[in-house]
Amino acid sequence: MRFRLSYFVIVSSILLFAYFYSQNSIVTSSVVFTAIPFALPLALAAMVGVMCERTGIVNIGIEGTMLVSAFTAFFLGAILKNISAGLFIGIMTGVLVGLLLSVMTITWKMDQIIAGVIINIMAAGITSFLYRQNYRIPSTFLPIDIPVIGDIPVIGPIVSNHGPITYFGIIFIFGLWVALYKTPWGLRSRSVGEHPSSADTAGVSVVRLRYINVTIAGAVGGLAGSYLALEAVGIFERGFTAGKGFTALAIMIFGRWNPLGAFAAALFFGLSQAVTNQLMIDEVVQIPQQFVTMLPYVLTILILAISAGKVRPPAAEGIPYEKEKV
Amino acid sequence: SSGTEETAAITEADCGTEGAFCIGLVTDTGKVDDKSFNQSAWEGAVAGAENVGGFAKYIETLDPKDYATNIGQFADAGYNVIIGVGFLMAEAMTTAAKQYPDIKFIGVDQFQGEALPNLTGLVFPEDKAGFLAGVLAGHLTTSGKTGAVLGTEVVPPVRYFGEGFRNGVAYAAQLLGKDLPATKLIYHAPDNAFNDPAWGGATAKQLLSQGYDVIFGAGGNTGNGALLEIAKTPGAYCVGVDADQWGTLPEAQPCLVTSAMKLIDKGVAALVEAASAGTIEGGNFFGDVGLAPYHDFDSKIDSAIKDKIAELTPQVLDGTVPTGVKL
Amino acid sequence: MAILQRVKLQTLSIPLLSLLIAFIFGSLLIAMQGSNPLFAYQVLFTKAFGSIEGIATTLAKATPLILSGLAVAICLRAGLFNIGAQGQLISGALASAWAGYSFVGLPFLIHIPLALLFGAFFGSFVALVAGLLKAYRGVHEVITTIMLNSIVIALADYLASTPFKEPDQPITRTPKIEESARIPDLFGLPFGFFIAIAISVVFWWLMRRTTTGFRIETIGRNRNAGWYAGISVKRVIISSMLLGGATAGIAGAVETLSITGRFEPAFNAGLGFDGITVALLARANPLGVIPAAILIGGMRGAASTMQFRAGVAPEIVDLLLALILFFVTAPILLRLLKRKEEGISLSSGWSN
Amino acid sequence: MTNLLEVENLSKRFGSVQANHEISLTVKPGEIVALLGENGAGKSTLVKAVIGLVKPDSGVIRVKGEELPYGDTAEAIARGIGMVHQHFQLVPVMSVTENLVLGDEPTKFGFIQMQKAKRETAELSKRYGLAIDPDAIIEDLPVGMAQRVEILKALRRDVSLLILDEPTAVLTPQETDELLEVLRNLAKKGVGILFITHKLREVMALADRVVVLRNGKLAGSTTPKESSESQLAQLMVGREVVLHVEKGPGNPTGAALEVRELEVLDDRKLEAVKGLSLQVNAGEILGIAGVEGNGQRELVEAICGMRNRRKGTVRIAGKEVPNLKPHEVHAAGVSHIPEDRERHGLVASYSIADNLVLNRFDQEPFAKGWIRNLDAVASNGEELVERYDIRTPSASAPASSLSGGNKQKTVVARELSQDLPVVVASQPTRGVDVGSIEFIHKQLISARDRGAAVLLVSAELDEILSLSDRVAVLYGGKIVATFDSKFANRDEIGRLMAGSQGAHS
Ligand SMILES: Nc1ncnc2c1ncn2[C@@H]1O[C@H](COP(=O)(O)OP(=O)(O)OP(=O)(O)O)[C@@H](O)[C@H]1O
Ligand SMILES: Nc1ncnc2c1ncn2[C@@H]1O[C@H](COP(=O)(O)OP(=O)(O)OP(=O)(O)O)[C@@H](O)[C@H]1O
Numbered sequence A: 001m002r003f004r005l006s007y008f009v010i011v012s013s014i015l016l017f018a019y020f021y022s023q024n025s026i027v028t029s030s031v032v033f034t035a036i037p038f039a040l041p042l043a044l045a046a047m048v049g050v051m052c053e054r055t056g057i058v059n060i061g062i063e064g065t066m067l068v069s070a071f072t073a074f075f076l077g078a079i080l081k082n083i084s085a086g087l088f089i090g091i092m093t094g095v096l097v098g099l100l101l102s103v104m105t106i107t108w109k110m111d112q113i114i115a116g117v118i119i120n121i122m123a124a125g126i127t128s129f130l131y132r133q134n135y136r137i138p139s140t141f142l143p144i145d146i147p148v149i150g151d152i153p154v155i156g157p158i159v160s161n162h163g164p165i166t167y168f169g170i171i172f173i174f175g176l177w178v179a180l181y182k183t184p185w186g187l188r189s190r191s192v193g194e195h196p197s198s199a200d201t202a203g204v205s206v207v208r209l210r211y212i213n214v215t216i217a218g219a220v221g222g223l224a225g226s227y228l229a230l231e232a233v234g235i236f237e238r239g240f241t242a243g244k245g246f247t248a249l250a251i252m253i254f255g256r257w258n259p260l261g262a263f264a265a266a267l268f269f270g271l272s273q274a275v276t277n278q279l280m281i282d283e284v285v286q287i288p289q290q291f292v293t294m295l296p297y298v299l300t301i302l303i304l305a306i307s308a309g310k311v312r313p314p315a316a317e318g319i320p321y322e323k324e325k326v
Numbered sequence B: 001s002s003g004t005e006e007t008a009a010i011t012e013a014d015c016g017t018e019g020a021f022c023i024g025l026v027t028d029t030g031k032v033d034d035k036s037f038n039q040s041a042w043e044g045a046v047a048g049a050e051n052v053g054g055f056a057k058y059i060e061t062l063d064p065k066d067y068a069t070n071i072g073q074f075a076d077a078g079y080n081v082i083i084g085v086g087f088l089m090a091e092a093m094t095t096a097a098k099q100y101p102d103i104k105f106i107g108v109d110q111f112q113g114e115a116l117p118n119l120t121g122l123v124f125p126e127d128k129a130g131f132l133a134g135v136l137a138g139h140l141t142t143s144g145k146t147g148a149v150l151g152t153e154v155v156p157p158v159r160y161f162g163e164g165f166r167n168g169v170a171y172a173a174q175l176l177g178k179d180l181p182a183t184k185l186i187y188h189a190p191d192n193a194f195n196d197p198a199w200g201g202a203t204a205k206q207l208l209s210q211g212y213d214v215i216f217g218a219g220g221n222t223g224n225g226a227l228l229e230i231a232k233t234p235g236a237y238c239v240g241v242d243a244d245q246w247g248t249l250p251e252a253q254p255c256l257v258t259s260a261m262k263l264i265d266k267g268v269a270a271l272v273e274a275a276s277a278g279t280i281e282g283g284n285f286f287g288d289v290g291l292a293p294y295h296d297f298d299s300k301i302d303s304a305i306k307d308k309i310a311e312l313t314p315q316v317l318d319g320t321v322p323t324g325v326k327l
Numbered sequence C: 001m002a003i004l005q006r007v008k009l010q011t012l013s014i015p016l017l018s019l020l021i022a023f024i025f026g027s028l029l030i031a032m033q034g035s036n037p038l039f040a041y042q043v044l045f046t047k048a049f050g051s052i053e054g055i056a057t058t059l060a061k062a063t064p065l066i067l068s069g070l071a072v073a074i075c076l077r078a079g080l081f082n083i084g085a086q087g088q089l090i091s092g093a094l095a096s097a098w099a100g101y102s103f104v105g106l107p108f109l110i111h112i113p114l115a116l117l118f119g120a121f122f123g124s125f126v127a128l129v130a131g132l133l134k135a136y137r138g139v140h141e142v143i144t145t146i147m148l149n150s151i152v153i154a155l156a157d158y159l160a161s162t163p164f165k166e167p168d169q170p171i172t173r174t175p176k177i178e179e180s181a182r183i184p185d186l187f188g189l190p191f192g193f194f195i196a197i198a199i200s201v202v203f204w205w206l207m208r209r210t211t212t213g214f215r216i217e218t219i220g221r222n223r224n225a226g227w228y229a230g231i232s233v234k235r236v237i238i239s240s241m242l243l244g245g246a247t248a249g250i251a252g253a254v255e256t257l258s259i260t261g262r263f264e265p266a267f268n269a270g271l272g273f274d275g276i277t278v279a280l281l282a283r284a285n286p287l288g289v290i291p292a293a294i295l296i297g298g299m300r301g302a303a304s305t306m307q308f309r310a311g312v313a314p315e316i317v318d319l320l321l322a323l324i325l326f327f328v329t330a331p332i333l334l335r336l337l338k339r340k341e342e343g344i345s346l347s348s349g350w351s352n
Numbered sequence D: 001m002t003n004l005l006e007v008e009n010l011s012k013r014f015g016s017v018q019a020n021h022e023i024s025l026t027v028k029p030g031e032i033v034a035l036l037g038e039n040g041a042g043k044s045t046l047v048k049a050v051i052g053l054v055k056p057d058s059g060v061i062r063v064k065g066e067e068l069p070y071g072d073t074a075e076a077i078a079r080g081i082g083m084v085h086q087h088f089q090l091v092p093v094m095s096v097t098e099n100l101v102l103g104d105e106p107t108k109f110g111f112i113q114m115q116k117a118k119r120e121t122a123e124l125s126k127r128y129g130l131a132i133d134p135d136a137i138i139e140d141l142p143v144g145m146a147q148r149v150e151i152l153k154a155l156r157r158d159v160s161l162l163i164l165d166e167p168t169a170v171l172t173p174q175e176t177d178e179l180l181e182v183l184r185n186l187a188k189k190g191v192g193i194l195f196i197t198h199k200l201r202e203v204m205a206l207a208d209r210v211v212v213l214r215n216g217k218l219a220g221s222t223t224p225k226e227s228s229e230s231q232l233a234q235l236m237v238g239r240e241v242v243l244h245v246e247k248g249p250g251n252p253t254g255a256a257l258e259v260r261e262l263e264v265l266d267d268r269k270l271e272a273v274k275g276l277s278l279q280v281n282a283g284e285i286l287g288i289a290g291v292e293g294n295g296q297r298e299l300v301e302a303i304c305g306m307r308n309r310r311k312g313t314v315r316i317a318g319k320e321v322p323n324l325k326p327h328e329v330h331a332a333g334v335s336h337i338p339e340d341r342e343r344h345g346l347v348a349s350y351s352i353a354d355n356l357v358l359n360r361f362d363q364e365p366f367a368k369g370w371i372r373n374l375d376a377v378a379s380n381g382e383e384l385v386e387r388y389d390i391r392t393p394s395a396s397a398p399a400s401s402l403s404g405g406n407k408q409k410t411v412v413a414r415e416l417s418q419d420l421p422v423v424v425a426s427q428p429t430r431g432v433d434v435g436s437i438e439f440i441h442k443q444l445i446s447a448r449d450r451g452a453a454v455l456l457v458s459a460e461l462d463e464i465l466s467l468s469d470r471v472a473v474l475y476g477g478k479i480v481a482t483f484d485s486k487f488a489n490r491d492e493i494g495r496l497m498a499g500s501q502g503a504h505s
């Protein structure tokens, strides 16, 4: 059933693309090309959610993780005049936030939603409090023109010319999918998220695995934040994550806690942003602009309402694991 | 940041006493270091204070419902001039001006319908700046495609800038006898409109990939996001907004051919000085708008174009050449 | 009796101690900024609670937070995470503003309740969409409420900038409401505050003493057992979303009718999101939201004075809030006090 | 011969409960030791300490003479301990194979070799004679199958000590016999077995040695040869227990529950009940015997309003009831002791008193109109706690604080205290200790004696045979035979349950 759904989505996407491409190849490529930068921060942020929730930890602190990582990535990148160092520091900041979330939710067994809210408020406050002007990074991570692939007709212009974090991010998403479904780590992680005592009784340390995964997820959140600061725009501003971490939660659920599903959902979002823009560019619509901007949100609700079915989240999510209560 | 700017003569403690000249500035919900109009207004206040030997201080507003309270803090502390930034504060300013007739109020971006003697609206014909930038853009474009990445349509200055720019391009087409397609105006959704640089950048990418080669970025950080993206693309031009962004956003220099300026700092400083001198009048005060210098692009722009812009500037500013933007 | 005292002591001592520790941490940050923390706190406190006007401001700030906190709390009780209080609140604010300026010549005894009703109705209408989708299609309320927030914000913006816009001026806002729709002050305190208190008490009573409250609580704790015991899961989902939405709508309406006097998008920014913090701080207890909201309201109301007098950036308030929430919920203090840990669990993921 | 397992003076306290107090125990290779005790005696705690799921407060655990670190499950498994847990430790959404390899996956280049794992699973299942589909998803399996997976999971890692915590609670008699056979064979190969159960019959049939716990302490140790079932029961409970159900003759009057031509689908939309008819008279207990998965659950759920009927009628006290919700069926006169008490029977975080009115909270006297009468709820709670012997310090304590047996008594108290004309009891004593079983049985009989029609569904054939006035055998969604229990023959019923044709009486 799920497989057929994904096939259906893939096939109809290709058909739609082919149709529009035959109508106007430049605009169509451009819209799909632009969907990627719109989608990438959402997709990476959604991976944070997927990784945490698959091991049973609800993470609504993604927004805060991105914000504070973007902050350190940018300012240390600027101070050290080295964006690679900034990227490293941004990721390490994410790791620290992941560890903080781990301590709160795994060791202290705090309510996971509260823990996420704390991270969000704290991140917004501290980055705004410490913000200073007149810092510049030497340059951003620049788009890469991929030699052979870039020359392939139709596909080349879409997949080439993105920045290195974008490529790494997409590879990571596919890698995460493989790891989650094909490796011992993935099987154990999913078990811990579904039924932690089963994993525990099989000799898998629930606490350790959750720590590892939430921390790695933090690093991914750091990557998403660094992407915004160092690749997408090259500046840091207060609150400039603009709610992407929350939209990512919806994307994660939309994608059914599956890395590729979430990536597809993020692409759908990115695509609807790009299409929205294109509608304004082509002035095909005379309806008020607010209605155009509502479009992706309305579409998402409609699609979910129609295709719905009950999405089933990892069963142990949100519940602290009490080892002795097996 | 302590939020104060002292000059040798006067300190905060003197405010409210005879002979002290104190200027208070209330930001809108942005911060005073927003690289945008709050910052420009504050810089103007500081410059004004320095010139007249006064003292300046700001309060950053968190919640738009606090405008009146924050204005009241300065009023109660005996400040002589209170500057309110942003058109959303207009109502609170009017109320305060009536309540404190002895204090001079300066409302940045606040058009005054009815004139109060102690309330001066510092307003700008943004459409004219946008128009001039548009004319330049119309001359510079090789693909003929021009666009603008903007904050939300519902904030009037943004719309004036954008539509002015579009009409400017159309005017250039007429001048050149070319058939340029209309400039595309892309507005962000109202939510978070001025603080979504990632959206601005990606939208600029979309325009660039469809061959748009002169793009106007106007909308706080959102617009800045567009400029930064364009700066990565060789051969494309971008146009900044408000201040001369050559200085405020140096990262955009590779593409920044000019900025559609609206000189808030200069206007605020002038009004502060007028207040100090007692020459300030109620009603509207029109601040300066115009194009920023071309900086490094000066040598790359055809002198015929530069001459044309120079010739057109006074005509647009005095209204002989109408921008056609409905205000 | 002794047990009662111990319980009371614990419920008070932890939050107070958390407050203290948060402020100590905060003072480090303030000192780092080059200001005097003690002076800053003194300003903060005297501004928020040191005078009648200060208290009035604090309570006025707290009023919408109590209500939006309730809107989140009541849904949490039913096991639903209502991130949509913001959208519901905006919808209520706009609807009440419309009712406030469109009906002319009504006596205030009719006009105010009517406008409040409009707020409640449209707030709950937005929530209803999420409730129906959850109950009948199983679409998760977190997605729908996030999406609905964006939709409502855009829609309200359109309405306030086009059909409902105050004519002859450029700002996106509705006309001012009629005087007859203005909620007056009572004893120098905002009357809306008393409405909010009354609604909290009603909710508290509802959850404690009525069968409706029992239904909501049962579904929140064990959906299967509740269904088995004859409680309609669908009805509880829908009715708690409706209740939450109506409360958020009233939050927007009270704010419009007593403070802002019209709908203007920026006026309602963040109120619904603060409601989440309030509800969590109060552990979803309908009476607990009152002190939580007063705390947040007081700090927010006094932040600009603190900046004015002590030169401290107002963001410090957010940091203090996060720290307080942290210390209230982290078990560190409980361990320090050697108290038996009581787990608070409001959420059990998206599945519940 | 050295001991395989030595536990010395092991103690563990949970808050105010001393779950284990200075317990010592040994298991030799090839020995089968049964561990007995009431609910809450500390059996599970003890074995969980051995496998490292619980950290003891003090004491020593040695495996093959070497000390085992506290709380290290992976280490315990590595030293050859396998355990079948009291509650399923299987990931419901995953396949049998995935569950089996979890924690010890065959890999190549870091990837799981799923094909190899599946082959291993098939081999394993063949080796122990426990047939199972490697690709089946756990949550689709009937409990008996799931239990097989549990057992295979424990056996997969070459165990030298196998611990089983109530493995037969969910098995049919046949399955139980198969399991006991597997265990005997393992013991022959030198595997030590530590076996927890509430079923004395199994102890007598299997164990070499019996260790009894009471209140967390060692109450005694014996062998099946030296003692009888009732002696064991007495050792467990500390008093004499009537193992044999005492009941007078039934006094059946007219039909109180009639089911005609019932057809019901299961969760997978397959027909589980196929045109079934039955009748339970007032003042009689009708027991449904059958191997789990033959439609018992669907039958009960269809009667009690938890599942829609596709076809057929249900009459209660002569009145036909349509497809209803559970509480409406209750209102029509049916008490229901649900199979899954944690899921449907109780709200764990609610007080016992609230749980005792869970299906009547909105009725007089517990509510007047819209307002709950908390005093009435509290006094009802106290009364029932007293009357039904629910062991708790207070009726206002949360239900989660109760032991399994007392949780079940709470549900029984709620359902039977209402004197409704029909009682449907589904697995009423599953996982409950002998003392509580005795009590629950008495309650069911007294319900019958006051004139209720009792429909009893249980996987325990002994329970069915001793309690029922009539026994109906369910096979393949149909009633294949009905006996008067006086003439019922255990073997014949067993054969009918397994699907072979038999004579009708
Ligand atoms: N815990 C459960 N066990 C078995 N089936 C269930 C359970 N919960 C729900 N169902 C099934 O799902 C159906 C829909 O569930 P839901 O609880 O939403 O219905 P409801 O409470 O009867 O609502 P309404 O009265 O609005 O129809 C039920 O009619 C029932 O068949
Ligand atoms: N994690 C825990 N926290 C608190 N108390 C516990 C915990 N686990 C067990 N207990 C308590 O310890 C005692 C022994 O429990 P245990 O599970 O060992 O009993 P048992 O003999 O296995 O009972 P049963 O036959 O019902 O399975 C009980 O009173 C139980 O309530």
Ligand SMILES: [Mg+2]
Pocket (backbone or CB within 6 Å): none
């Ligand atoms: Mg139903």
Ligand SMILES: [Mg+2]
Pocket (backbone or CB within 6 Å): D043, D044, D045, D086, D165
């Ligand atoms: Mg046990």
